Amino acid sequence: MLNKYARAFFTRVLTPFAAMLLRWGVSPDAVTLIGTAGSVAGALVFFPRGEFFWGTITITLFIFSDLVDGNMARQAGRSSKWGAFLDSTLDRVADAAIFGGLAMWYAGSGNNDLLCAVALFCLASGQVVSYTKARGESLGFPVNVSGLVERAERLVISLVAAGVSGLHAFGLPYVEWLLPFALWVVAAGSLVTVLQRMLTVRREAFEQEQVGAR
Ligand SMILES: CCCCCCCC/C=C\CCCCCCCC(=O)OC[C@H](COP(=O)(O)O[C@@H]1[C@H](O)[C@H](OP(=O)(O)O)[C@@H](O)[C@H](O)[C@H]1O)OC(=O)CCCCCCC/C=C\CCCCCCCC
Numbered sequence: 001m002l003n004k005y006a007r008a009f010f011t012r013v014l015t016p017f018a019a020m021l022l023r024w025g026v027s028p029d030a031v032t033l034i035g036t037a038g039s040v041a042g043a044l045v046f047f048p049r050g051e052f053f054w055g056t057i058t059i060t061l062f063i064f065s066d067l068v069d070g071n072m073a074r075q076a077g078r079s080s081k082w083g084a085f086l087d088s089t090l091d092r093v094a095d096a097a098i099f100g101g102l103a104m105w106y107a108g109s110g111n112n113d114l115l116c117a118v119a120l121f122c123l124a125s126g127q128v129v130s131y132t133k134a135r136g137e138s139l140g141f142p143v144n145v146s147g148l149v150e151r152a153e154r155l156v157i158s159l160v161a162a163g164v165s166g167l168h169a170f171g172l173p174y175v176e177w178l179l180p181f182a183l184w185v186v187a188a189g190s191l192v193t194v195l196q197r198m199l200t201v202r203r204e205a206f207e208q209e210q211v212g213a214r
């Protein structure tokens with residue numbers, strides 16, 4: 001949903017910034033790499049220590065590179081299959097660091113095995129959501145479904161909740177439950193999305209077989 005409705009807005013907002021980076025001689029691949037490195041560092045330095053506010057601010061600053069790199073490639077007429085592969089592959093790395101960092105907190109000082117398991121479930125199911133589409137498409141199916149919780153939703157729900165929960169450390173009361181709640185929402189939504197995508201590929205495979213049998 002966000003991918004459909006918010007992308008146009010962010011494209012408009014980020015286009016001048018992307019153009020400026022191109023004028024400075026920065027390449028889309030460099031933005032992809034630096035954005036991922038910053039997101040991973042923000043997640044793995046701050047989240048395992050329970051510093052959710054600063055972790056979220058750092059990740060947010062870097063994660064928008066994922067919208068800038070493609071914008072730069074398109075403006076420069078340099079969109080490439082390598083760029084698409086690099087972008088998608090490093091998305092998985094950043095996602096693993098974000099949910100892995102949260103799991104590390106709950107496994108350590110956060111001291112909550114159940115929430116550690118939920119964070120790990122978010123990590124694994126998010127990767128499977130992306131895999132269903134990549135594998136389906138590699139087999140030649142259109143995989144004509146986005147599903148309930150795409151990557152943008154997973155990130156926005158988790159990061160807004162982590163950032164606001166982090167304000168508890170500055171004395172804001174009653175916000176610390178937001179992150180656990182968001183993790184349950186992302187876990188349930190990702191499970192639904194995996195099923196939606198699997199059922200879509202199953203339908204598309206049967207339809208293709210029926211056409212082939214005629
Ligand atoms: C009191 C304050 C507390 C602190 C609050 C901090 C608030 C921080 C809040 C949110 C920040 C979240 C930012 C999230 C930005 C997400 C950007 C992003 O990742 O966009 C990428 C996404 C997909 O792009 P791709 O096509 O490159 O990726 C594909 C995708 O990954 C597929 O995955 P799948 O869906 O299958 O799982 C893969 O299959 C595929 O391989 C891969 O190529 O782009 C979009 O979706 C575009 C829409 C982005 C919408 C972003 C909305 C952001 C909304 C609010 C931001 C608020 C910002 C506030 C800043 C405050 C700073 C202090």
Ligand SMILES: Nc1ccn([C@@H]2O[C@H](COP(=O)(O)O)[C@@H](O)[C@H]2O)c(=O)n1
Pocket residue numbers: 028029030032066067068069070071073074078079080081082083084086087
């Ligand atoms: N280093 C890169 C990154 C991306 N691309 C191209 O952009 C597409 C992704 O666009 P986003 O707005 O989602 O970032 C991707 O499929 C590539 O075509 C690129 O060429 N090089």
Ligand SMILES: [Mg+2]
Pocket residue numbers: 065066067068069070087
């Ligand atoms: Mg990108």
Ligand SMILES: [Mg+2]
Pocket residue numbers: 066087088091
């Ligand atoms: Mg991406």
